[in-house]
Amino acid sequence: MPIIVTGLITILIGVGGMIAYFWLSNYLLDKVLFPAKGENIGRNVRRATAIRPWLFVFPAVFALGLYLVVPVFYSAWLSVSSFASSDLAARGPLANYVAVLSNPEFRIALLNNFLWVLVVPSASTFIGLLAAQLTDRLSWGNIAKSLVFMPMAISFVGASLIWSFVYHPDPEIGILNAIRATFGAEGGRTFIDGDIVDSFWLMVVLIWIQTGFAMVILSAALRGVPEDTIEAAIVDGANPFQIFFKIKVPQIMPTILVVWTTITILVLKVYDIVAAMGNQYRNVEILPTQMMQSFDSGNYGFATAISVIIMVLVLPVMIWNIRQSRAEMR
Amino acid sequence: MFPTPIEKRSRAAQITYQSLLPLALILWLLPLIAVMLFSIRPFSDFGAGNYWGMPSSFEFFTNYGRVFFESDMPRYLMNSVLITVPTVVGAVALSCMTGFALGIYRFRGNLLIFFMFIAGNFVPFQILMVPVRDLTVNMGLYDTKLGLVLFHIAFQTGFCTLFMRNFIRALPYELIEAARVEGVAEWRIFWFVVLPLMRPAIAALAVLVFTFIWNDYFWALVLTQGPGAQPVTAGITSFNSQYVAQYHLMSAGSIVAAIPPVAIFFLMQKHFIAGLTLGAVK
Numbered sequence: 001m002p003i004i005v006t007g008l009i010t011i012l013i014g015v016g017g018m019i020a021y022f023w024l025s026n027y028l029l030d031k032v033l034f035p036a037k038g039e040n041i042g043r044n045v046r047r048a049t050a051i052r053p054w055l056f057v058f059p060a061v062f063a064l065g066l067y068l069v070v071p072v073f074y075s076a077w078l079s080v081s082s083f084a085s086s087d088l089a090a091r092g093p094l095a096n097y098v099a100v101l102s103n104p105e106f107r108i109a110l111l112n113n114f115l116w117v118l119v120v121p122s123a124s125t126f127i128g129l130l131a132a133q134l135t136d137r138l139s140w141g142n143i144a145k146s147l148v149f150m151p152m153a154i155s156f157v158g159a160s161l162i163w164s165f166v167y168h169p170d171p172e173i174g175i176l177n178a179i180r181a182t183f184g185a186e187g188g189r190t191f192i193d194g195d196i197v198d199s200f201w202l203m204v205v206l207i208w209i210q211t212g213f214a215m216v217i218l219s220a221a222l223r224g225v226p227e228d229t230i231e232a233a234i235v236d237g238a239n240p241f242q243i244f245f246k247i248k249v250p251q252i253m254p255t256i257l258v259v260w261t262t263i264t265i266l267v268l269k270v271y272d273i274v275a276a277m278g279n280q281y282r283n284v285e286i287l288p289t290q291m292m293q294s295f296d297s298g299n300y301g302f303a304t305a306i307s308v309i310i311m312v313l314v315l316p317v318m319i320w321n322i323r324q325s326r327a328e329m330r
Numbered sequence: 331m332f333p334t335p336i337e338k339r340s341r342a343a344q345i346t347y348q349s350l351l352p353l354a355l356i357l358w359l360l361p362l363i364a365v366m367l368f369s370i371r372p373f374s375d376f377g378a379g380n381y382w383g384m385p386s387s388f389e390f391f392t393n394y395g396r397v398f399f400e401s402d403m404p405r406y407l408m409n410s411v412l413i414t415v416p417t418v419v420g421a422v423a424l425s426c427m428t429g430f431a432l433g434i435y436r437f438r439g440n441l442l443i444f445f446m447f448i449a450g451n452f453v454p455f456q457i458l459m460v461p462v463r464d465l466t467v468n469m470g471l472y473d474t475k476l477g478l479v480l481f482h483i484a485f486q487t488g489f490c491t492l493f494m495r496n497f498i499r500a501l502p503y504e505l506i507e508a509a510r511v512e513g514v515a516e517w518r519i520f521w522f523v524v525l526p527l528m529r530p531a532i533a534a535l536a537v538l539v540f541t542f543i544w545n546d547y548f549w550a551l552v553l554t555q556g557p558g559a560q561p562v563t564a565g566i567t568s569f570n571s572q573y574v575a576q577y578h579l580m581s582a583g584s585i586v587a588a589i590p591p592v593a594i595f596f597l598m599q600k601h602f603i604a605g606l607t608l609g610a611v612k
Contacts, residue, residue: 007412010476011419018423026517052516056431057443060424060487067484068450071461078460134351146599147355151362153595153602155545157563158588161570162361165368165581171381173577175364178381208361216603269454272547276567288456300460307457318452322445 018059025055072311079304088301096305106306109285112199113313116270116286119200121263123207125256128214132222133244135215145219149212156209156272163205164277167191192277198284205273210266214259221255222248261317268314368581369393376577393582401572402557403586406565409475410590413561414543416479418536421486425535426528428487429494430520434506444495450488455548458485463552475559478550482543490535493609497531498524534605537598541591562587 029051030036034044079096083089088099100106131148135141151159168174169190171181177188192198225248233247249256271288278284287310294302356363370393371385378386397403432444462481463472471477501524509519550564557565566587573579595602 007416011416014416014420015423018420018427022427023517026515030515050437053431053435053437053440056427056435056520060428060491061443061446063424063484063487064446064450067462067465067481068453068458068488069446071458071465072453074461075457075459138351144351144355146596147359149603150359150592150595153541153591154588155547155563155591157547157566158545158584161566161580161584162365162588165365165577166361172377175360182382208358213606216606220607265452269456271456272563276547288454291456291459295459304457304460307454307459310454311457314452314454318449321452322448325448326445 021059022055026052029055075304076308078300079308082301082304084299084301096301097309100302100305100309105282105285106290108283109287109290112284113268113286115199116203116206116267117264120203120206120210120267121260123203124210124263125214125218125260127207127211128216128259129218129249129256131211131215132219133248136219136222145215148215151209152212154209156206156270157276159205159209160273160276163208167201167277192281192284194281194283196283198278198281202273202277202284205277206267206270210263214263217255217259218252221252225251261321265314265317268310365581365584368577369585371578373576373578389578393578394586396579397569397582397586401569401583402565403562403569403583405557406560406562406569407586407590409557409559409565410544410561410563413475413478413482414540417482417486417543418539420479420483421490421539422532422536424483424487425490425494426525426532427520428491429498430524432491432495433498433501434503434524444492447488447491447495451492455485459552466553473554473556473559475554478553478559478561481549481553482546486539486542489609490539493535493605494528494531497528497608501527530601530604531608533598533601534608537594537601538605538609540594541602544591562590 029048034048034051036045036048038044080093083095088095091098131145135144135148138144154162165173166175169177169188171177171188174188174191176191177185180189191201229247229251230243233243238247269288270286271292274284274286274289275292287306291303291306291310294300294306367385370388370390372387372389372392375386428447432440432447466472466477466481469477471480505523505527506519509523514523544561545563546561547563550561554560554564557568560568566583569583570580573583
């Protein structure tokens with residue numbers, strides 16, 4: 001198959017290129033530019049040492065700059081300079097933002113996003129913690145864990161398609177309706193139909209995916225809880241619930257927070273599930289799907305304005321994280 | 331002692347616990363199980379009022395045969411492989427080098443670059459959409475696999491570098507110093523001392539990035555169109571609109587699309603979980 005051959009050749013060129021870059025640049029630095037010999041040996045070695053890290057860092061920094069840093073600023077610039085109509089352009093650079101923010105649909109999207117951030121991380125973390133504890137000292141606990149974890153490997157779109165079989169309005173297709181029919185309910189219920197709870201049906205899909213992640217990380221943390229603190233609690237007559245909530249959970253609190261923030265960031269960016277399952281309904285709209293709509297209709301000004309708003313929402317978490325890792329370094 | 335609580339509790343409690351847990355698990359996987367069962371049913375079974383019963387005939391080969399031989403599914407799968415594998419190789423190779431520099435060398439700008447990578451990790455990809463698409467179009471790479479690969483490598487580098495840096499930081503620094511005292515050249519230290527020690531991190535990261543990229547849908551929509559370059563995540567939605575209401579084929583297609591990452595997960599579970607743990611808790 002020639003397509004595989006071209007693929008392999010591309011990989012070989014890529015990797016070969018990287019190794020060649022890495023070897024050649026180091027060779028040039030050590031042998032040609034600043035050789036560790038001659039009269040300036042001290043100065044040469046110092047300079048080579050100062051430059052070398054940049055040789056290693058350069059490709060990644062270049063790639064990140066080209067595809068990440070520049071686009072962020074370019075988007076910000078587009079949001080204040082690209083207008084869908086001359087009428088909009090006449091209202092000053094912030095016209096896109098004013099238009100987006102005063103749109104009632106934007107408020108629905110923002111509210112939905114807020115609900116997603118509130119519900120999905122807490123539910124995934126809680127169920128994950130529960131699953132981690134329940135399967136902890138079980139002989140077949142590891143198998144149980146793999147099965148809980150498996151949805152994590154499926155793509156969001158794939159999971160959405162699988163779950164649209166769960167919510168399908170026809171009792172011959174949809175599991176939930178089939179269960180209702182088994183208990184004697186007449187006809188099928190349409191779950192995602194434009195009413196206020198629709199978003200929650202969609203959230204279930206992401207919770208289903210992310211619970212495994214929370215469980216894996218938290219069960220590793222639970223294993224790390226020192227046994228003597230638990231023994232001491234037993235000696236003092238604590239019951240299993242008290243041991244779990246008052247001894248174990250406080251000790252793994254930092255990990256719980258990490259899991260929580262990781263899922264929160266993921267939720268802010270989630271697009272696939274809503275797009276695949278509820279796109280025809282305005283009331284499940286979230287910021288990323290709204291952005292995609294503006295993009296599809298060619299309104300780059302609106303699209304980038306919404307994306308900048310998403311960025312602003314993520315910013316506090318980002319700054320908090322950078323501070324956190326800075327504090328760890330001291 | 332507490333660490334073995336279940337075995338010590340009353341028999342009734344034990345039995346409830348041991349039987350409720352499998353039940354909960356089955357409920358958890360019910361969506362998947364149902365779709366798997368759908369995919370081996372004949373079309374006539376839908377609407378026959380036989381939801382929980384046996385399929386009237388086993389159509390495994392017919393249904394999956396149609397997915398593989400009568401649709402674009404194999405092309406989409408192939409595209410996914412050709413997008414994912416180069417990305418994994420590229421991102422891991424790049425991040426090994428960058429992680430080495432950030433983890434081992436103290437130089438001015440080290441912290442700044444490090445923070446840039448953390449920040450890059452949190453940037454919502456939506457903000458990149460319009461510029462990256464313009465860039466890809468201008469480079470003449472729109473609707474090509476290479477365009478997707480280049481972007482994915484760049485975008486994943488942030489996370490991968492953090493991962494590698496933290497791993498390298500935890501390696502015994504004396505090893506490197508000893509090599510330096512012996513007069514080993516820096517690039518040899520990287521190649522022969524550090525890289526072999528990074529093998530577990532490389533395996534974990536590769537598995538993790540594989541699933542990230544394989545499951546990407548957003549960028550597939552933004553940077554490609556049509557079966558020429560689109561990966562299977564985007565392909566499955568077009569597949570489903572092609573076979574709308576043919577539930578047996580739709581479910582077979584969903585299963586086919588989900589199998590590769592799930593298989594990788596089960597084969598490399600240890601690395602996958604190690605990757606998640608390393609990536610999250612630091």
